[in-house]
Amino acid sequence: MRKPIIAGNWKMNKTAKEAEALINELKPLVAKSKPEVVICIPYTDLWIAKQAIEGSKIKLGAENVAWADSGAFTGEISAAMLKEIGVEYVIIGHSERRQYFGETDETVNKRLKQALANDLKPIVCVGETLEEREKNKTKKVLKKQVLVGFEGVDDLSNVVIAYEPVWAIGTGKTATAEDADKTIGYIRSLIRKTYGAEVAKSLRIQYGGSMKPSNAKELMAMRNIDGGLIGGAALKAEDFAGIVNYKG
Numbered sequence: 001m002r003k004p005i006i007a008g009n010w011k012m013n014k015t016a017k018e019a020e021a022l023i024n025e026l027k028p029l030v031a032k033s034k035p036e037v038v039i040c041i042p043y044t045d046l047w048i049a050k051q052a053i054e055g056s057k058i059k060l061g062a063e064n065v066a067w068a069d070s071g072a073f074t075g076e077i078s079a080a081m082l083k084e085i086g087v088e089y090v091i092i093g094h095s096e097r098r099q100y101f102g103e104t105d106e107t108v109n110k111r112l113k114q115a116l117a118n119d120l121k122p123i124v125c126v127g128e129t130l131e132e133r134e135k136n137k138t139k140k141v142l143k144k145q146v147l148v149g150f151e152g153v154d155d156l157s158n159v160v161i162a163y164e165p166v167w168a169i170g171t172g173k174t175a176t177a178e179d180a181d182k183t184i185g186y187i188r189s190l191i192r193k194t195y196g197a198e199v200a201k202s203l204r205i206q207y208g209g210s211m212k213p214s215n216a217k218e219l220m221a222m223r224n225i226d227g228g229l230i231g232g233a234a235l236k237a238e239d240f241a242g243i244v245n246y247k248g
């Protein structure tokens with residue numbers, strides 16, 4: 001049985017003080033949550049968030065991690081820096097990193113290996129753009145993202161994949177539950193081919209893209225969908241909790 005995982009991606013939102021206030025609002029609302037609850041938040045919020053989540057079920061995540069241990073990499077944050085604060089999860093290869101900051105499947109692969117070598121749990125994002133979808137290239141794109149992104153990675157037991165169709169991120173457009181399930185099923189089949197049936201069966205794959213309280217139940221009911229990566233709706237305690245508590 002795969003335990004559902006709902007992760008918020010705050011992106012570049014919330015100062016440290018705002019983060020503390022949001023977490024304090026969120027804590028009682030997710031106190032009885034059944035899924036695993038993670039908040040992936042800006043680096044500058046991590047320290048205060050670590051104190052604020054104390055005694056709650058909320059786990060801490062970052063939005064990226066450097067591929068090197070340390071050194072001349074201005075602006076990067078290392079796995080050791082994240083570990084020391086108590087970070088457990090890291091998002092890797094979000095489409096906004098790919099779109100605006102030159103992230104590629106190769107750099108995703110390097111960051112993924114670094115995260116795993118340092119016992120951070122990666123949430124690896126994959127997904128096609130609208131143009132790729134319209135040209136019927138979804139499977140081809142996902143195959144490359146998975147094969148290159150995971151090259152040389154043997155153990156997926158701590159890995160989560162987030163399937164995020166880029167056209168559904170922050171647009172209010174959600175993939176239909178059936179569509180998302182089918183595509184996630186395809187990603188699972190890629191994993192099965194490389195890693196075998198047992199690994200494919202136990203790997204958690206989230207859906208991401210305009211997920212909200214009103215569509216969470218339908219999406220989460222699908223066979224292949226094991227959770228959500230939540231952008232906009234993670235910025236309001238009530239909305240995020242509404243997704244976490246999708247079963248009511």
Ligand code: PEP
Nearest residue numbers: 169170208209210231232
């Ligand atoms: C995201 O950025 O990962 C995301 C899914 O955003 P949104 O929920 O706002 O579409």
